Amino acid sequence: MALLAGVSILLFIAWLGLFRPTIFVCLAFLLFTFAWRTVSSLYIDLAGPVFSSQLQMFVGPGVMTVFQSTAYFLTLLPFLWVFNAQALHDWARTAPTPELTASRAQLTLSDATFYASVLFLILLFGALIHGGVIPLFAKIERWTFNEQANILHRFVIERGDMICFWWGTMFAAERLRRQRYDYRFLCLLAALIFYMFLAGGRFSPFYRYCAFFVIPFSAVLLVQARDLGAGSLFSLMPRIADRRMVLAGTGVMAATVAMIVFALYWNLTKVRGFEGEAARGAFVERALVQPSEIGWASYQRVLVNGVWDARHAFDALFERPIVAGRNTTPQFLMSATIGEPRTTEHITGGFQFAGGFPEIFFELLGPYLSWFFLLGAAWIAALISAIMVRSIVAERYLTAVLSFYVLYGFYVMYIGGMLNFGATPTYWIKIAALLAAIVLEERWQKLGRPILPWVLAERTRLFRRSAVSN
Incomplete structure (x- = not known):
C-alpha cells in the first residue's frame, strides 16, 4: 500500500508538469519538497528498519507514505479547481499588449531593478572578500559563518527568497511586455547562487532561489496557453522556448547541479571529516532518512498508536515554545521524539530536524479533524497563489509582491510545518497591506496611474535635467 501511494503522488506531480505546467511552475518550490519527502518516506517504509543517527533509533517499516501522500x-x-482552464483564459486576457520593439529611451522597472541588484551584489561580494573568511575555503559550516557574518549576508539569508522572486517577476514581465527574455536576471541569479556556494551553502539555498525565481514564469505560461485551453507542456514548448533560452536555462541548471554535488561532497569529506563508506552512509541518511524520520515517529505515535495530546501540542507551539520567534513545530516534534535535554541543546545551538508537514496537523488536531484543516489551508494557499499570478499578468507588481509575502507563510508551513507564523502581528499587517494593495492598485491602474509603473522615466529627459542642473 505504501508503494502504491508513493508512486501515485509522484505520477500526479509528473502529470502536473506535463499537462498543467502553470500549476507545476507556480508550485515548483513545494512540489520538489513533496517529491523528495515521498521518496524518503518510501525508503523508510520499504527498506526499514533503518537507523537514524539523529533520533538514535531505528525507523521503519510502516505506512507513513499512505498518510503523507493523502x-x-x-x-x-x-x-x-482554482487554476482551471476558464480562469486561466480570463486572467490571460488582462495581459498587456506586447511591444514589438523595445525603446532604449525608457528607464523601466526592470532596468532599475537590475542596476540596484548589480550594486548590491558588488557590495555583497566585496564584504565577503573584505571579511577575510570564505567558508568554502575555510572549511567551516554555514551556520557558524551566518552567526558572524555582516549585515549584507544576513540580509541575503533573511530576504534572498524575496529577492529571487522579484528578479523572476521582472524576467516574466519582460517576456509579457516585450516578448523577449532578459538574460540579465539569469546572470543575477547565477551570481547569487555562486555567492551562496562560497558561503558554504550545500543544497537548500540553491533550490530555493531557483524555485522562487521560476515561480513568476507561471504567468508567462498561462498567457502563452491562452488559445490552447489548459495548455500542455508539449504544445507550449514551441511558444516559450528558443535556442538561447534553452542554452541559458540548461547552463544555469548544469552549473547549479555541479555546485550542489561539489558542495555536498566537500561538506561531508572536508568539513565534517567523513571518509569512504562513512561518507556514503552519511549522504544516504541525509537524503533518504532525515527528511522524513521525525514524521515517521509522529505517524507511529498518533495514527498507529493513537497517542496525541492537543493541549500539550498547542502549548508547545503557541504559548511556551523552547525558543519563541522561530518555527516551533520542529521544537515540539523533536521534544516528543528525542526528549530532553537533547532537544533544548539542539534548538538553542541553532540546529533543528527536518520535516513537520503534515504530521504537525495530526499532533494538534488528531487523526480525523486534521484532514479538513489540511484541505482548508490548501484552498487558502491556492487562492493567494491565484492572486499572485494574476497580478503579475495584469502588471500589478505591488500586489504580486505582497501576495508572495503572505504566501510565504504557507510555504514555510508546507516545508517545515510552521504554524506559529499566523500568530505574529506582522503577518496580519502583511495581510492588511495585501488587501489594501488589491483595492488601490487596481483602481489606480484604471486611472492610468499605477503604483509601480513599468516605465519609470525617459532617459532623454533624465539626461536633459542633469545637463541643465549642471
Whole structure:
C-alpha cells in the first residue's frame, strides 16, 4: 500500500508538469519538497528498519507514505479547481499588449531593478572578500559563518527568497511586455547562487532561489496557453522556448547541479571529516532518512498508536515554545521524539530536524479533524497563489509582491510545518497591506496611474535635467 501511494503522488506531480505546467511552475518550490519527502518516506517504509543517527533509533517499516501522500493530494487538489482552464483564459486576457520593439529611451522597472541588484551584489561580494573568511575555503559550516557574518549576508539569508522572486517577476514581465527574455536576471541569479556556494551553502539555498525565481514564469505560461485551453507542456514548448533560452536555462541548471554535488561532497569529506563508506552512509541518511524520520515517529505515535495530546501540542507551539520567534513545530516534534535535554541543546545551538508537514496537523488536531484543516489551508494557499499570478499578468507588481509575502507563510508551513507564523502581528499587517494593495492598485491602474509603473522615466529627459542642473 505504501508503494502504491508513493508512486501515485509522484505520477500526479509528473502529470502536473506535463499537462498543467502553470500549476507545476507556480508550485515548483513545494512540489520538489513533496517529491523528495515521498521518496524518503518510501525508503523508510520499504527498506526499514533503518537507523537514524539523529533520533538514535531505528525507523521503519510502516505506512507513513499512505498518510503523507493523502495529505499531499489534498494540498494539490484545490489548485486544479482554482487554476482551471476558464480562469486561466480570463486572467490571460488582462495581459498587456506586447511591444514589438523595445525603446532604449525608457528607464523601466526592470532596468532599475537590475542596476540596484548589480550594486548590491558588488557590495555583497566585496564584504565577503573584505571579511577575510570564505567558508568554502575555510572549511567551516554555514551556520557558524551566518552567526558572524555582516549585515549584507544576513540580509541575503533573511530576504534572498524575496529577492529571487522579484528578479523572476521582472524576467516574466519582460517576456509579457516585450516578448523577449532578459538574460540579465539569469546572470543575477547565477551570481547569487555562486555567492551562496562560497558561503558554504550545500543544497537548500540553491533550490530555493531557483524555485522562487521560476515561480513568476507561471504567468508567462498561462498567457502563452491562452488559445490552447489548459495548455500542455508539449504544445507550449514551441511558444516559450528558443535556442538561447534553452542554452541559458540548461547552463544555469548544469552549473547549479555541479555546485550542489561539489558542495555536498566537500561538506561531508572536508568539513565534517567523513571518509569512504562513512561518507556514503552519511549522504544516504541525509537524503533518504532525515527528511522524513521525525514524521515517521509522529505517524507511529498518533495514527498507529493513537497517542496525541492537543493541549500539550498547542502549548508547545503557541504559548511556551523552547525558543519563541522561530518555527516551533520542529521544537515540539523533536521534544516528543528525542526528549530532553537533547532537544533544548539542539534548538538553542541553532540546529533543528527536518520535516513537520503534515504530521504537525495530526499532533494538534488528531487523526480525523486534521484532514479538513489540511484541505482548508490548501484552498487558502491556492487562492493567494491565484492572486499572485494574476497580478503579475495584469502588471500589478505591488500586489504580486505582497501576495508572495503572505504566501510565504504557507510555504514555510508546507516545508517545515510552521504554524506559529499566523500568530505574529506582522503577518496580519502583511495581510492588511495585501488587501489594501488589491483595492488601490487596481483602481489606480484604471486611472492610468499605477503604483509601480513599468516605465519609470525617459532617459532623454533624465539626461536633459542633469545637463541643465549642471
